[in-house]
Amino acid sequence: MILKRLPAGIYAANCYIIGCNETKNAMIIDPAGDEEKIINTIKDLDLKVEGIILTHAHGDHIGALKKLKSYFNVPIMLHESDKYLLEDSNKNLSKQMSMEDVEITPDVLLKDKENINIGKLKAEIIHTPGHTKGSISIKVDESVITGDTLFTGSIGRTDLLGGSFEEIINSIKNKLMVLDDNTKVYPGHGPSSTIEKERKTNPFIK
Numbered sequence: 482m483i484l485k486r487l488p489a490g491i492y493a494a495n496c497y498i499i500g501c502n503e504t505k506n507a508m509i510i511d512p513a514g515d516e517e518k519i520i521n522t523i524k525d526l527d528l529k530v531e532g533i534i535l536t537h538a539h540g541d542h543i544g545a546l547k548k549l550k551s552y553f554n555v556p557i558m559l560h561e562s563d564k565y566l567l568e569d570s571n572k573n574l575s576k577q578m579s580m581e582d583v584e585i586t587p588d589v590l591l592k593d594k595e596n597i598n599i600g601k602l603k604a605e606i607i608h609t610p611g612h613t614k615g616s617i618s619i620k621v622d623e624s625v626i627t628g629d630t631l632f633t634g635s636i637g638r639t640d641l642l643g644g645s646f647e648e649i650i651n652s653i654k655n656k657l658m659v660l661d662d663n664t665k666v667y668p669g670h671g672p673s674s675t676i677e678k679e680r681k682t683n684p685f686i687k
């Protein structure tokens with residue numbers, strides 16, 4: 482598996498590129514900004530982009546969405562419960578951030594437990610609401626991309642539209658902490674971790 486982390490955009494959200502070593506098929510997750518950096522990385526790795534998956538629809542994760550969608554001509558995939566955010570620049574906060582307004586209708590609406598093939602890899606969608614209603618985590622092999630649900634040593638905000646502290650704690654405990662201890666955690670901001678490390682040291686989970 483190829484996994485690249487590219488902090489991008491106004492709040493340095495992590496854009497991830499996940500690709501299959503054998504077939505070179507790839508997905509872009511959270512194109513937060515800096516589209517040229519993302520495009521160049523895809524070219525350097527000689528990957529064939531098949532789609533863009535959003536962990537959720539907040540402005541800081543979608544700064545390069547419009548440009549990459551038209552550059553690669555691929556579908557945008559998002560959990561169905563965040564569709565209303567992606568379509569409204571007030572609700573997705575791009576209007577309030579120092580960036581271009583983003584209002585896009587997603588092409589594919591995702592559901593919990595859905596599987597997406599990336600070449601010979603299988604990405605499993607795990608619905609982890611709480612930061613937003615449609616926040617997802619994406620598990621591929623022994624790695625999980627957690628968006629703004631789970632950070633190293635912290636968790637996402639729950640005071641924004643659709644947020645719920647009770648829901649985020651439920652999502653983390655019942656859907657993420659049940660994964661294997663050695664599963665690598667790749668959050669929407671900041672450095673990576675493991676499920677075991679978060680279970681033992683994250684003050685919101687202990």
Ligand SMILES: [Zn+2]
Binds near residue numbers: 537539612629
């Ligand atoms: Zn967010």
Ligand SMILES: [Zn+2]
Binds near residue numbers: 542
């Ligand atoms: Zn964020």
